[in-house]
Amino acid sequence: MKITMERCLSIIFGLIFLGLSVVVALETVLRKLFNVSLQGADELGGYALAIGATLAFSVALIGRSHVRVDVLLVRFPRRVQSVLNCISAVCLMGFSVLLAVLAGFTLQDSREYQSVSQTPWATPLAYPQALWLLALAIFAVLASWQALNALRWLWRRDWQRIDAMLAPRSAQDEVQDELEDLRARSGEGPGVVTPGVATPGVATADAASSATPLSAKGVSA
Numbered sequence: 001m002k003i004t005m006e007r008c009l010s011i012i013f014g015l016i017f018l019g020l021s022v023v024v025a026l027e028t029v030l031r032k033l034f035n036v037s038l039q040g041a042d043e044l045g046g047y048a049l050a051i052g053a054t055l056a057f058s059v060a061l062i063g064r065s066h067v068r069v070d071v072l073l074v075r076f077p078r079r080v081q082s083v084l085n086c087i088s089a090v091c092l093m094g095f096s097v098l099l100a101v102l103a104g105f106t107l108q109d110s111r112e113y114q115s116v117s118q119t120p121w122a123t124p125l126a127y128p129q130a131l132w133l134l135a136l137a138i139f140a141v142l143a144s145w146q147a148l149n150a151l152r153w154l155w156r157r158d159w160q161r162i163d164a165m166l167a168p169r170s171a172q173d174e175v176q177d178e179l180e181d182l183r184a185r186s187g188e189g190p191g192v193v194t195p196g197v198a199t200p201g202v203a204t205a206d207a208a209s210s211a212t213p214l215s216a217k218g219v220s221a
Contacts, residue, residue: 002062005058005062005142006059006062006063009055009058009059009062009138010059012055013052013055013056013059016048016051016052016055017048017052019048020044020045020048023038023040023041023044024041024045026038027041039119039120039121040119040120040121042119043117043119043121043123047128047131050128050132051128051131051132051135054132054135054136054139055135055138057096057135057136057139058135058138058139058142061092061139061142061143061146062142064165064166064167064168068088068168070168073168078159078163079159081163081167082154082159082162082163082166083154085150085162085163085166085167086147086150086151086154086162086166088166089143089146089147089150089166090147090150090151092143092146092147093140093143093144093146093147093148095143096136096139096140096143096144097140097143097144099136099139099140100133100136100137100139100140103129103132103133103136104133106129107126107129107130107133110124110125110126110129111126146165146166149165150162150165150166
């Protein structure tokens with residue numbers, strides 16, 4: 001479910017900016033060839049940035065991609081690291097809920113005052129703000145789910161699950177993800193070894209030959 005959620009949000013994020021690129025390209029062609037403007041590309045760009053960036057919050061949360069300064073964290077004992085990771089998850093939950101609540105107040109004000117954008121389109125701001133609020137609500141729900149699970153595992157002293165969900169990504173994790181992405185793009189299965197790429201737990205032909213005793217190669221002492 002976690003991977004499916006991350007993939008769906010990433011697809012929506014990509015479709016938003018793909019649609020924006022089409023609008024910008026159309027705007028450029030109309031201006032150059034027909035001296036006509038849609039007069040709304042800048043406005044749509046602002047909406048795409050607000051909604052897309054908010055969706056990126058959730059994608060980064062699921063993939064543990066938020067920037068973490070872990071210079072001191074890695075020097076603490078494992079249990080201390082787990083407790084600090086739980087505290088960071090709870091703080092992120094509070095921040096995400098606060099953002100969603102404030103966005104709800106903003107949407108309510110826009111509906112009451114019937115606010116519109118200061119552009120030739122005069123778009124009612126309640127519509128893009130509703131999508132923005134929805135993206136923030138998704139982020140708040142995911143952050144709350146993560147924090148509550150972290151507290152539950154902290155109560156049970158399940159340090160391994162806490163670290164697996166909350167610990168900052170290491171260089172080894174990023175390398176492993178890149179290798180899996182490379183295999184997926186090349187159409188190889190998870191058990192197939194890419195030439196020149198070492199896979200943990202799988203011995204290559206060179207390694208196997210180097211491990212063969214010299215006597216087996218016909219060389220005697």
